[in-house]
Amino acid sequence: MLKRLRLYVLIALAAMILLVAVFGPLLAPDDPFRIDLRNTVRPPGSGHWLGTDTLGRDLFSRLLYGARNSFALTLAMVLIVTIVGAAIGLAAGYIGGFADALAMQAADILLAFPTMVFAIAVAGIMGPSIYHTIIALGAVSWAKYARLTSGLVKDIRRSNYLIQARFGGARLPRIVIKYILPNALPHIVIMTTLDIGEMMITISTLSFLGLVTPPPAPEWGNMIAASRNGMLLYPHMLIYTSMVLIITVVVFNLLGDSLRDFLDPKLSHAHAPRKRSRRNTAKGTGTT
Amino acid sequence: MKRFLITRLAQLFIVFLGVSFFTYALTIAVPYSAVGRGGEGTSFLLNYLTWLRRIFVGSDQVIMGYRRSAFVGFGQFIPSTVKHACISLLVVVFFSLLLGVLTAVKKDSPFDYVVRFFSFIGTAVPNFVLGVYLILFFSLRLKLLPIISGDDPRGMVLPVIALSTPLISRYVRQVRGAVLEELNQDYVTGAAARGIGMPRIIRLHILPNAMASILSSLGVIIGQLLSGIAIIEMMFVWRGIGSLTVQSIRVRDYTVIQAYVIWMAIFYIVARFIIDVLIYFFDPQLHRKGAA
Numbered sequence: 140m141l142k143r144l145r146l147y148v149l150i151a152l153a154a155m156i157l158l159v160a161v162f163g164p165l166l167a168p169d170d171p172f173r174i175d176l177r178n179t180v181r182p183p184g185s186g187h188w189l190g191t192d193t194l195g196r197d198l199f200s201r202l203l204y205g206a207r208n209s210f211a212l213t214l215a216m217v218l219i220v221t222i223v224g225a226a227i228g229l230a231a232g233y234i235g236g237f238a239d240a241l242a243m244q245a246a247d248i249l250l251a252f253p254t255m256v257f258a259i260a261v262a263g264i265m266g267p268s269i270y271h272t273i274i275a276l277g278a279v280s281w282a283k284y285a286r287l288t289s290g291l292v293k294d295i296r297r298s299n300y301l302i303q304a305r306f307g308g309a310r311l312p313r314i315v316i317k318y319i320l321p322n323a324l325p326h327i328v329i330m331t332t333l334d335i336g337e338m339m340i341t342i343s344t345l346s347f348l349g350l351v352t353p354p355p356a357p358e359w360g361n362m363i364a365a366s367r368n369g370m371l372l373y374p375h376m377l378i379y380t381s382m383v384l385i386i387t388v389v390v391f392n393l394l395g396d397s398l399r400d401f402l403d404p405k406l407s408h409a410h411a412p413r414k415r416s417r418r419n420t421a422k423g424t425g426t427t
Numbered sequence: 428m429k430r431f432l433i434t435r436l437a438q439l440f441i442v443f444l445g446v447s448f449f450t451y452a453l454t455i456a457v458p459y460s461a462v463g464r465g466g467e468g469t470s471f472l473l474n475y476l477t478w479l480r481r482i483f484v485g486s487d488q489v490i491m492g493y494r495r496s497a498f499v500g501f502g503q504f505i506p507s508t509v510k511h512a513c514i515s516l517l518v519v520v521f522f523s524l525l526l527g528v529l530t531a532v533k534k535d536s537p538f539d540y541v542v543r544f545f546s547f548i549g550t551a552v553p554n555f556v557l558g559v560y561l562i563l564f565f566s567l568r569l570k571l572l573p574i575i576s577g578d579d580p581r582g583m584v585l586p587v588i589a590l591s592t593p594l595i596s597r598y599v600r601q602v603r604g605a606v607l608e609e610l611n612q613d614y615v616t617g618a619a620a621r622g623i624g625m626p627r628i629i630r631l632h633i634l635p636n637a638m639a640s641i642l643s644s645l646g647v648i649i650g651q652l653l654s655g656i657a658i659i660e661m662m663f664v665w666r667g668i669g670s671l672t673v674q675s676i677r678v679r680d681y682t683v684i685q686a687y688v689i690w691m692a693i694f695y696i697v698a699r700f701i702i703d704v705l706i707y708f709f710d711p712q713l714h715r716k717g718a719a
Contacts (some may be wrong), residue, residue, distance in 0.1 A: 244438060248438065248439070248442050248699070250646075250647060250650075251646040251647040251649065251650035251695070251699065252650055252695060253650045253651065253652075253653040253654035253691060253695060254650075254654055255654030255655065255657060255658070256653060256654060256657070256687070256688055256691040256692075257688070259657060259672060259673070259676070259684070259687075259688075260450055260453065260684055260685070260687070260688040261453060262676070263672070263675070263676035263681075263684040264450075264453045264681055264684055264685070265453055278449075336550075336551060337550075340551075340553040343553055344553055344554070344555055344655075344658055347553075347555050347658065348657075348658065348661070348673060348676075350676070363555070363556065363559065367559060370559070370562075370563050370567065371563075371567055371568075374563070377559065377563075381556045381559070381560070384553070384556065385551055385552055385556065388551040388552075388553075389547075389548070389551045392547070392550065392551055
């Protein structure tokens with residue numbers, strides 16, 4: 140019961156954050172692009188809820204618009220990676236054999252590949268842009284989902300109900316839709332939710348380097364970069380932006396965690412064999 | 428055993444080819460002169476091979492004042508990065524193993540909760556944010572540690588902390604999970620019942636068995652380490668290839684960026700290979716499969 144409650148609370152929090160991001164423009168008290176050089180770096184108060192930045196733009200509005208950009212990019216990224224990765228994993232797991240071995244080896248190597256290096260290269264050579272970031276990150280991040288899905292597919296295929304379904308003459312689309320997907324989906328969704336936080340961090344790191352959106356566009360990462368110069372004199376820029384970023388990531392990480400805790404006991408571990416220690420084979424452990 | 432190594436090497440070589448080809452292919456978007464391709468008619472493959480040769484062997488192109496191959500001229504910044512990376516890696520591995528084993532053994536103790544709490548925060552804070560705050564507190568406010576320094580070891584402290592903290596946070600969880608899984612095994616209860624002390628059990632049974640999954644996770648952590656180095660180098664003005672590359676992006680020095688990717692790919696491949704060899708040694712099942 141407690142798990143359920145925790146999950147609901149976190150879903151509510153996450154939904155609130157998302158709503159703020161979506162309706163940002165309506166909630167923003169000021170134009171985030173409006174430069175006001177007479178009021179630069181004011182602390183909070185007098186019409187600006189969180190103060191102004193180095194060009195006199197309202198920080199609160201910029202954070203809201205930045206939330207929009209960050210979320211749009213993060214969610215798009217996570218969805219693309221999940222769908223592409225899961226599709227590849229599904230195909231590989233179902234076909235099996237050489238295709239699967241090949242795909243899994245490729246995924247294995249790509250899994251640990253430094254994503255940032257690639258994104259820096261793409262953005263550096265082809266120019267900073269949202270699309271380039273999506274391509275770069277997507278090209279490397281699909282591996283995790285492919286591996287997961289392939290394993291799941293192979294696991295599910297061994298289960299009794301699937302064998303019986305095939306016996307009963309079920310064709311491929313039906314098998315996939317009715318049997319494989321519903322059983323694989325919870326695991327995939329958990330991984331996706333946990334990934335949101337990480338993807339947000341990656342994207343904000345890239346925009347910190349200025350590789351995602353060009354200057355006037357507000358994005359939390361490049362706002363943090365811009366706030367570095369005046370850290371000592373006007374810390375409010377840094378503090379508010381970084382707090383917003385951290386809190387958002389924390390909420391989504393907690394959401395992923397509690398989703399996993401909630402769904403996990405329900406996920407049957409029936410066909411996972413009880414793991415025997417690799418060194419503890421039938422011969423038994425040697426005396427120590 | 429040899430067969431395994433050769434297969435692995437071949438795979439990693441293919442990865443290297445893939446990465447280098449992709450990096451080269453990116454320059455399609457760029458005007459000819461900047462990248463030094465052949466005339467309009469030359470085939471793509473030929474250009475690729477020429478480029479590869481140029482990167483490794485050298486050319487007449489003057490790159491940042493060094494009349495050598497981008498690969499080599501760039502090379503004088505590498506030791507700095509490698510030093511930084513190795514130290515961070517050692518710190519990460521040491522603390523993660525230590526904390527991971529301790530929290531697994533003392534599961535659900537206050538210590539466990541505290542470590543898990545901090546590890547959770549650690550995964551949520553991006554390394555550059557941590558770096559900025561570290562600079563703010565320790566260098567600017569308290570004036571304890573320098574931001575920029577040459578060989579002064581105190582100059583290493585902040586960048587290493589900034590880089591390794593999120594990684595330790597992630598890795599501690601993996602280590603803890605792996606060790607917990609072993610702890611739940613029957614043989615542990617059996618050994619404890621026979622009166623064997625916990626440290627010994629950990630050292631001789633649990634760790635070797637958990638090694639396979641610990642090492643696999645290490646591969647991912649190393650990837651993230653290599654990713655994060657560029658930003659940390661830039662922030663702490665460390666003369667390594669990461670900060671060099673970030674600067675090169677601004678001036679559109681493509682060759683440097685490409686060399687950076689190639690070098691990073693090489694580091695990654697070498698690290699990956701070492702880890703795979705280690706996994707092989709620790710997992711007897713692979714031994715058997717290989718011998719078959």
